[in-house]
Amino acid sequence: MTPKPSIFTPVLIVGCAIILLSFAVRASFGVFQIPIAAEFSWARADFSLAIAIQNLAWGIGQPLFGAMAEKMGDRKAIILGGVTYAVGLVLSSAAVTPLAHQLYEILVGFGIAGTGFGVILAVVGRAASDENRSMSLAIATAAGSGGQVVGAPMAEWLLTMMPWQSVFLVFAAIILGSLALLPLMRAPVASKAQLQDSMGDILGRAFRDPSYTMIFLGFFSCGYQLAFVTAHFPALVTEMCGPILPGGALHSIGITSTSALGAVAISLIGLANIAGTLAAGWLGQRYSKKYLLAAIYAGRTLVAALFIMNPITPATVLIFSVAMGSLWLATVPLTSGLIAHLYGLRYMGTLYGIVFFSHQLGSFIGVWLGGRMYDLYGSYTAVWWVGVGVGAFSALIHLPVREHRAPQAA
Numbered sequence: 001m002t003p004k005p006s007i008f009t010p011v012l013i014v015g016c017a018i019i020l021l022s023f024a025v026r027a028s029f030g031v032f033q034i035p036i037a038a039e040f041s042w043a044r045a046d047f048s049l050a051i052a053i054q055n056l057a058w059g060i061g062q063p064l065f066g067a068m069a070e071k072m073g074d075r076k077a078i079i080l081g082g083v084t085y086a087v088g089l090v091l092s093s094a095a096v097t098p099l100a101h102q103l104y105e106i107l108v109g110f111g112i113a114g115t116g117f118g119v120i121l122a123v124v125g126r127a128a129s130d131e132n133r134s135m136s137l138a139i140a141t142a143a144g145s146g147g148q149v150v151g152a153p154m155a156e157w158l159l160t161m162m163p164w165q166s167v168f169l170v171f172a173a174i175i176l177g178s179l180a181l182l183p184l185m186r187a188p189v190a191s192k193a194q195l196q197d198s199m200g201d202i203l204g205r206a207f208r209d210p211s212y213t214m215i216f217l218g219f220f221s222c223g224y225q226l227a228f229v230t231a232h233f234p235a236l237v238t239e240m241c242g243p244i245l246p247g248g249a250l251h252s253i254g255i256t257s258t259s260a261l262g263a264v265a266i267s268l269i270g271l272a273n274i275a276g277t278l279a280a281g282w283l284g285q286r287y288s289k290k291y292l293l294a295a296i297y298a299g300r301t302l303v304a305a306l307f308i309m310n311p312i313t314p315a316t317v318l319i320f321s322v323a324m325g326s327l328w329l330a331t332v333p334l335t336s337g338l339i340a341h342l343y344g345l346r347y348m349g350t351l352y353g354i355v356f357f358s359h360q361l362g363s364f365i366g367v368w369l370g371g372r373m374y375d376l377y378g379s380y381t382a383v384w385w386v387g388v389g390v391g392a393f394s395a396l397i398h399l400p401v402r403e404h405r406a407p408q409a410a
């Protein structure tokens with residue numbers, strides 16, 4: 001009897017470590033909103049635009065790094081991404097104008113693309129067996145949530161000991177250090193059958209397929225909601241949440257301010273998402289991925305609507321963080337797994353990268369619009385309701401997706 005292949009391959013372990021560190025840095029940027037704006041007396045929209053540009057550059061860079069990995073090798077693409085990431089952070093640490101920050105965040109965004117989901121998930125997907133693929137993608141995605149668990153609190157802690165410029169330099173060193181793990185990442189080469197299809201053939205089939213277009217459009221709201229919350233939720237909690245009462249449960253564990261609660265909320269979202277993403281991977285091996293995606297987007301819509309319709313208190317912040325966190329990145333293993341199922345593994349990185357551009361276009365709009373509408377109205381309420389609307393759209397557009405592989409793409 002042939003033994004069942006282990007799910008924990010060296011490729012998966014190294015991929016998880018790189019994504020965890022990359023996302024720990026990325027998830028911390030919302031913590032810097034108030035310190036940087038306060039030091040230079042910038043409008044909220046100025047640094048928000050820098051984070052928005054970072055997300056857009058990430059989206060543009062994702063298919064480019066995916067194609068680069070498929071042409072020149074995964075490890076070379078990841079090294080280039082890590083170096084670009086670190087350079088962007090170092091330059092950002094010396095920026096004193098909004099324009100400089102916004103320009104340098106382009107490099108950070110490209111660096112995230114080279115060390116993030118598009119490249120890593122494609123490598124993990126190729127290295128996993130058919131029966132383990134959905135769960136392997138979920139584990140790698142959950143590692144990103146692990147980064148979110150530690151990223152924002154670590155940034156908040158470092159800011160108590162050093163200026164934000166020094167924190168950026170520490171983060172650059174962390175990103176470069178993660179590249180030392182790459183010699184352990186040896187992904188299998190493409191099969192003979194996969195090599196017979198050119199990238200142009202596969203892209204042509206995908207672009208002619210209405211299902212690919214619907215997946216592309218549906219991923220927009222995921223980026224909008226995630227990036228808006230990551231970038232603005234700490235500030236929203238700091239300014240709109242009710243007081244943390246002395247002697248209360250939160251006060252007794254060291255959360256004495258709403259700014260600390262905002263950082264903990266981002267961490268709690270990441271912690272809850274580890275369980276949510278693993279559950280999505282497990283369910284994706286057994287049930288329809290498109291219906292699971294529709295259910296996740298509908299759940300997000302309901303959670304966001306209920307949160308903004310009620311008074312914002314420390315308790316509702318924690319409840320929202322757990323509920324939204326359980327749905328946070330659960331879409332990623334299902335979306336990437338659906339693409340791999342429909343169009344094969346050979347060019348999964350490029351195809352997922354193109355879909356991910358929609359995600360990052362949503363991220364750009366969510367972050368920028370959040371800062372812009374805050375400056376106009378002094379509140380995040382209106383832009384929050386936009387997120388509720390696009391979430392409902394994504395829930396509906398996944399329902400008609402064709403989930404069986406077309407004969408010509410087999």
